Amino acid sequence: MTETLSLTAAAVKFTCGMTPAALTGEHLRLARRCVLDGLAVALGGSQQPGMAPLGRYILSLGGVADARPMGAAGHRLPAHLAALWTGTAGHAMDWDDTQLAEGPGRPYGLLMHPTMPPLAAAMALTDMVARETGKPVDGARFLTAFATGFEVGCKIAEAINPDHYMRGFHTSGTIGAFAATATACRMLDLDEETTARAIGIAASCSAGIRANFGTMTKPFHVGRAAENGVTAALLARQGFSANTEALDGKWGYLTIAGPGGDPALVVEKFGAPFTMVSPGVSIKPYPSGVLTHPSMDAMALLMAEEGIAAQDIESVGLYAGSNVLGPIRYRIAKTELEGKFSFAFLLAAIALRNRCGKEEFTDDFVSSDACQAMQHRIETHFSEEIEAMGWDRIRSRVEIVTKDGRKVARWANEAYRGSPHNPLSDEELQGKFADNAAGLLTPEQQQKVFDLVWSLETAPDAGALVELTNWGALDGVGA
Template identity: 55%
Template sequence: MKDALTDTSHLTEDAAKFASSIAFSDIPEDTLHIAKRCMIDGLGVMLAGTEQEAMEVADRYLTTTGAKPVARLVGNQTLKASPQQAAFWNGLAGHVMDWDDTQVAEGPNRPYGLLTHPTVPPLSAVLALAEVSEGVSGKEFLTSFVAGVEVESKIAEAINPDHYNLGFHTSGTIGTFGSAAAAARLLGLDLGQTAQALGGAASMAAGIRANFGTMGKPMHVARSSENGVTSALLVSEGFTFNAAALDGKWGYLSVAGRGGEPELVQGRFGNPFSLSEPGVSIKPYPCGVLTHPSMDTMKALMVEHNLRPEDIEKVTLFASNNILHPIRFRVAKTELEGKFCMAFLLSSIILTGRAGKAEFTDAFVQSPDCQAMQLRVETQYDPDIAAMGHDKILSRIEVVTKSGQVLKKFSDDRYRGGPNNPLSDAEVEQKFMDCVAGILPNERARQVLDMIWSLEDVESAASILDCVNG
């Protein structure tokens, strides 16, 4: 194994060394705190996601596959599955509402200045394996999660931005490396085994943006969670993979990304941790971060001018193609389409002043008021905004009222939830409470929050699921 690691690979070896050797004491206090915030957020959106239609399909799918029922599923009190399938369920639930956090890019020319959804794949993996691995303490759970997020984030930073621009869904592809690293760390795999687990992840990392707006998009994250666990478990049983599969010959960076810049991150795993620098964005809305500044701008206009829905004659959003191309549905007919429809997203703010769990439903999207309001909202390409850079999530909104007023407002580059304008701990907790409303009693929800804030003192990480599932 030593020869294989020192032959052609650098990035794979760096990642494997880091994931296999990191100790709890290596994680700075600020990184631990952010990791706990991400766990709270990740668990919350998983529980909220269990109410979505895709999870009913997943329940039927897992019920009929006949795997050994050993691992509990987040938010499902009646079904057990294999660790791999539990990771699939957790990953699907965590991304089905598109409400999970986002990694902020360090390098230039990254789309929107963002890279991947870092939390759900490694969190799904460690939740699934904590059920079947004996003696996993809260410290081990936290350490494995942080290891997975760090490996995922650094690989996402290294790969050529063409990976996403040409159609790969990074959370499905690069997320596989995060779940594999987290699973390898939790299973106690050594350096060589961890490198091979990353090699297996490279062969299973997939997901294309053509499936955005369907159940296929969250399925990418479900598979990234499942495949990372599968790769680590296979290696633990003696299965072999290429230990130089990231930037070695025919490695993932060259095959799926037209190359990349591994030198940007080599020697920098945990130095600093990406959770702390450049940081993560915890989403206030269950849709893509690139839409959030526009939604906040619409809300500000409504409040500043005391507007009511019936006052609105027309709304035009001016933006660059970095927003307009992926947000591609003119009028949303379903909740899934609504995540990629600016007319719906702004209509939700106009009609209710919110865009949360209650609004992201087929019933609300298809309501007569919502369908009518969407027809009043248009988008328009703005070359001046485009000239400000593809990595900027900028827009301006122009509202024409029925009385003839023309109201204009430019979005704030410091989008809410991002590292430069983060949600407070109290706001993160409130988002969790909103996510679990109707799912967990308030007292039990509070117990989950308290447990995660003090996770290093928890004797058995499986007690998280005891509390979550009741």
């Protein structure tokens, strides 16, 4: 009889056994898309207000010049600090992708942002590995390491009790550390014992609380996850000790941070199937929490179908269950960071501009008289009817009352744009990249990024990803 592996052992075995041969077909196609999306949102996020003080802090530390941070390739930093920068930039606009839930009792769309922690870790270690080995890291090695961390993070997020998030932990910061650790271990080609120690180290670094949503610290959670993963792998490689079953047992991570979980849901499923493929990943059309996207699309469609303009709106009601309303905490947004968690702002942006992208997520637009006035016309309402339908999908209904007395309503599409059931096309994904890269990269530079990513598994040097996305400097001053 085969003994069932612990969660830690299953994660370690998968991490060390992952090879480029596992990246085929749909898995390979989706991995490329996730990388392109991650590059896009990190580019756009690198301009956000929180990045300049973070950059000044990083530059003040000095250290070994091992790695180029994304968007600022003129700098060389210690690898863990490059990961911190890139990971924070990638989550700065809350536009990075979202893991879908599969296990029982898991709220749909509320597990983690799976791409940025492993992507930032892989990018940060590309230069170091190239220097140590004397040859570039090829695209196949890079993609394999990225996909490894993506899968490990998703499976641990699926295993932990969903109360982990409901109690206030930010899963992208906590579980993201394990994703980044697995990627770093794969990039460094660590053995099973060393990888197990790295996961143990990461278990004591994992952090992030939802109290900081709506502030610069929320994206810092993801940057710190990437930093922690790189640090854990490098410490383990130096012989630093840690519990090699740190996810499991009475004092293990699942028990302490869940509390509890169900490793049996995933221990036999690492890579079988890959979470990236099934149940899949949502690539966001809007830079806000995925729970808001169906309602935003419903608002836009309702206005178009009924011929309603912003000046026609008397009031808007958004009806949803607690899984949707709970995390969206700001009644009226005063800043763009608060706007990511404010239905009033998100629906106001759609009403006023029929879009909600990088240009709308500015403090000037959020605080403008027109936006503030529209926000005060929008209310959210808890719906017992929708709550009773369950949390297996993101459900909501939008109602608009016009100034001439009309009342119209529309249910949000459960197969919302960006979900695996209604994915963005490659052209739409490239459009999202262009939106994020506007003013930073020329169309010709953007096309070079597309050409590289769409054939990344055959690229001789993955470090070109950093070079091709270079635009400025860590302190906000052009390099």
